Amino acid sequence: MPELKSRSLLREVRTELAVHGAFPARERFHREAEDLVERENLAAPAFSFRIAELDAPAQQLLQVGGETLYAPRLLPEAGELTGLACGVVTLGPALERRVASLFAEKCYSLALALDDVGNQLLLAATRRAQDRMLAAARAQNLSMAGELRPGDPGLALQTQGLVLRLADAASIGVEVNRGHALTPLKSISMVLGVGIDLPPARWSRCDECPSRATCRVANCPAQPAA
């Protein structure tokens, strides 16, 4: 089970907030929330992934691991899609429990700041996990392109269970509930195309998002869109 150093992720998040001046009015609460994460060991970032070969040549319905996935956006304009990289990343349950306890104590500003720091940590952990997935694909002389998460345009939320099975999410304690949400909540699952000479994807989940103009993540040059 690959783990990530929460201290190093926290450093990355602190740097981003310092460079991009996110939430200047709430800076004090963010600093407090970051200290809380460190002091109480609230983040246990971990990820698991698998590069699964397609069971049959790629077509609209992808056959993988004995299951069927409808994700036509992953079909490349050129090259050959030969497999899928399915991954899941989590911070574990401690941070969201602490957010809930802060709300219960009516410490709303700190609770919101801690929740936001959790989101930033999860994005940083996801970037690290994708780096490892790319390295694993390259080790097999394969390229990787396009990223979908269940619930994105082009990948039904109901595929959550399938993606988790393919990524062996149980090995890091991530499950899906009846509403197709992940537990722990601070978790992300994803599917990326893997294959031969895949061109970079020219789409992203942000393309049609109504929040794009004001989205801090999409408009931050330091990081790819969530």
Ligand code: SF4
């Ligand atoms: S624009 Fe922002 S909120 Fe919308 S999908 Fe992209 S990262 Fe998410």
